Amino acid sequence: MIEALRSEISDLEAWLRLSKSQTSISLVDFERAAASCTMCGSSMVVQKTVTREVVTLAHNRFKARERVLACRDGCAHPDGKTVILRDKTLASLVPPGANYGYDVEAYVGLERFTNNRQREEIRSALLEQHAVAISSSEISVLARRFLAHLEALHRYRANRIRDAINEDGGYTMHIDATTEGGRGTLLVILSGWRRWVLGAWRIPSESTSSIEPRITEVARLFGEPLSIVRDLGKAMAAAAEQAAEKMSAPPKVLACHYHFLSDIGKDILSEDHENLRKLSRHLSVRPNIRGVIKALRKKASPADIVCARQHFAEIDENHATPTLPGGGSGVALVIVLAQWILDYAHDCANDTFPFGRPHYDLYKRCLAAKKVVETFLNATSHPDPDVVSALGRLLGAVSPFIEHKEVQATVTCIGLRMKLFDKFRALFRLETVLPSNDVGSMGSGQNSAAERPYGERIPEYERFEGQIRSDVEEMRAHLRQQHVSMSTKNKLKRSVKIIIDHLDRHSEYLWGHLVPLQGVGDVSYGVVDRTNNVLESQFHKLKRKERRRSGRKILTRDFETIPPAAALAMNLSDPEYVNFVCGSLELLPIQFSNIDRELSANHAIEAEPIRAEVDEGFSSKSEKMFSRRQDVNDWILAASLGSGGDRHNVTKSSKAATAAPFEDFMNFVD
Numbered sequence: 001m002i003e004a005l006r007s008e009i010s011d012l013e014a015w016l017r018l019s020k021s022q023t024s025i026s027l028v029d030f031e032r033a034a035a036s037c038t039m040c041g042s043s044m045v046v047q048k049t050v051t052r053e054v055v056t057l058a059h060n061r062f063k064a065r066e067r068v069l070a071c072r073d074g075c076a077h078p079d080g081k082t083v084i085l086r087d088k089t090l091a092s093l094v095p096p097g098a099n100y101g102y103d104v105e106a107y108v109g110l111e112r113f114t115n116n117r118q119r120e121e122i123r124s125a126l127l128e129q130h131a132v133a134i135s136s137s138e139i140s141v142l143a144r145r146f147l148a149h150l151e152a153l154h155r156y157r158a159n160r161i162r163d164a165i166n167e168d169g170g171y172t173m174h175i176d177a178t179t180e181g182g183r184g185t186l187l188v189i190l191s192g193w194r195r196w197v198l199g200a201w202r203i204p205s206e207s208t209s210s211i212e213p214r215i216t217e218v219a220r221l222f223g224e225p226l227s228i229v230r231d232l233g234k235a236m237a238a239a240a241e242q243a244a245e246k247m248s249a250p251p252k253v254l255a256c257h258y259h260f261l262s263d264i265g266k267d268i269l270s271e272d273h274e275n276l277r278k279l280s281r282h283l284s285v286r287p288n289i290r291g292v293i294k295a296l297r298k299k300a301s302p303a304d305i306v307c308a309r310q311h312f313a314e315i316d317e318n319h320a321t322p323t324l325p326g327g328g329s330g331v332a333l334v335i336v337l338a339q340w341i342l343d344y345a346h347d348c349a350n351d352t353f354p355f356g357r358p359h360y361d362l363y364k365r366c367l368a369a370k371k372v373v374e375t376f377l378n379a380t381s382h383p384d385p386d387v388v389s390a391l392g393r394l395l396g397a398v399s400p401f402i403e404h405k406e407v408q409a410t411v412t413c414i415g416l417r418m419k420l421f422d423k424f425r426a427l428f429r430l431e432t433v434l435p436s437n438d439v440g441s442m443g444s445g446q447n448s449a450a451e452r453p454y455g456e457r458i459p460e461y462e463r464f465e466g467q468i469r470s471d472v473e474e475m476r477a478h479l480r481q482q483h484v485s486m487s488t489k490n491k492l493k494r495s496v497k498i499i500i501d502h503l504d505r506h507s508e509y510l511w512g513h514l515v516p517l518q519g520v521g522d523v524s525y526g527v528v529d530r531t532n533n534v535l536e537s538q539f540h541k542l543k544r545k546e547r548r549r550s551g552r553k554i555l556t557r558d559f560e561t562i563p564p565a566a567a568l569a570m571n572l573s574d575p576e577y578v579n580f581v582c583g584s585l586e587l588l589p590i591q592f593s594n595i596d597r598e599l600s601a602n603h604a605i606e607a608e609p610i611r612a613e614v615d616e617g618f619s620s621k622s623e624k625m626f627s628r629r630q631d632v633n634d635w636i637l638a639a640s641l642g643s644g645g646d647r648h649n650v651t652k653s654s655k656a657a658t659a660a661p662f663e664d665f666m667n668f669v670d
Helices: 002-022 088-093 102-113 119-130 136-156 158-167 208-222 234-245 257-282 285-299 302-318 327-342 344-348 358-378 385-403 405-426 457-485 493-509 533-550 556-561 568-573 575-581 585-599 621-627 630-640 654-659 662-669
Strands: 026-031 044-056 060-071 172-180 183-191 196-202 227-230 252-255 514-516 525-527
Touching: 044 088, 044 102, 088 102, 088 585, 102 119, 102 136, 102 533, 102 568, 102 585, 119 136, 136 158, 136 568, 136 585, 158 208, 158 575, 172 208, 172 234, 172 533, 172 556, 183 208, 183 533, 183 556, 196 208, 196 568, 208 234, 227 234, 234 252, 252 257, 252 493, 257 358, 257 405, 257 493, 285 327, 285 358, 285 385, 302 327, 327 358, 327 385, 327 621, 327 630, 344 358, 358 385, 358 405, 358 630, 385 405, 405 493, 457 493, 457 514, 533 556, 533 568, 568 575
Parallel strands: 026 060, 172 227, 227 252
Antiparallel strands: 044 060, 172 183, 183 196, 514 525
């Protein structure tokens, strides 16, 4: 019965869609009621009659015949435009001169920028759900018109947004810019506690003259910020300082701790890491490993892969010493080992350079795999020649890279500098979570407006930041002494000088994250995010959403053409923002029509015109995910230590160095 009922409902929906699409187009007259000229009081006469086809979700498709009234005496506005009157009903449905209504525009915009659907998906949904036939190119036009209206609505409701910010006691301003492939520079200003995008602009380059006016504009619209958090770029720093000086109460300008550490890490590690990358490409490490996998697949069936997985499960359950079976299962295990090497980027845990060093991780995995192979080859002779051959193939693929003299020298240098940088980075405790903060992270500043450390949290944060500052200052003094006594041949001398220079230039902008709030009663202070990570995550989301919308991985051209207001559309996922700006998403069509009527008179807002992978070593994503299993890593690491290795001790996090105590740093430098 349920199946029959669903079938009937489906047939009825199909019939309704068909009947909508086949309904003859009706002619509807729209005429403004008789009125007088707003300037001279004379009666209005019909200036012209305009007929156009209009499409809305509420009324589907119809012909609108509109009679436009004009002043009998020819009155004109100061800008020279004739005084005319249009019908309010039609103006509330569709923009002047347009064919598709505000509700169609809002539907397309929300589907495009909040649900991240592609044009063909939206076109099909409109046809199936609303019997509205529309071309893909028209969807692009409507999407851009939606962003233009949204940007105008955002500015029009600036007072409401400002009131919401004032209820919090103010806001912290985060400024940063992003590009794709070095092109399409997008500047975004964000409210740190509310996580609202306050403004987004396309700028020709990161220059002071392009950035400073935008900071001033946001301060004028939404109020002066309590602090400004920026990166370490010279243009961004100068723009923030100049804008702050123009404000009635100049806010504290702070440097992002993440960018500060990133700049130091790049200066210390870039040369060695780039050299290691070039050597790995020159020696064709990854192509050679992929070649081994391709050759071994001919000797291992899918059933062998299943056996290999069962073998790993048995090792994990019984905590047995890693062994290598014979036959196809043994070959399959060698394939898994080779795939584990190719998945070296997983060790970075999504950290970008210099916090993640993928090519150094490639070397470490090759070295571990080499030890695994040698462990089995040096054991009692294996009875299966195919397994011995497979091990030899893999050893031959990684040995040239591991044993290359320049590679070894580079790895030695980068290893020392990595330890220095990781221990320095640990002093800033970016990943520390304070005990009293149950929701957010004080270390990284992930506190929303409702999670800021008021009252009893303030002394705790003062101690937290004070300890970091004390450690860093003590470390700077210690480094100065060490730098003087170091030999010029010391591989760390230049790295130590880089840290000292960065601290000398930026130390005054690294501290002072407790800021006084305004007009919030007894609560007097709030904590500013120590990083711009909240804005970086917005950039990441924006690019991920655009990849979903465009279907392209490389966004160089897309980022040049996408309107900056796409960043504002991300605010629509916050119910509070939606409530302050338009009440609800269902009211967007009405708000857009009001914007056109109140801000643009008889001319609608125009949209901005358009200006001009799985690694080959894996046959599927499931294979890559299998190579990441903890038991696979345990088996490989235990085997690399030989039969006597304790695999539970070798699986400790590789990030232990970043949590090193302050004394260890001093000992390391000494």
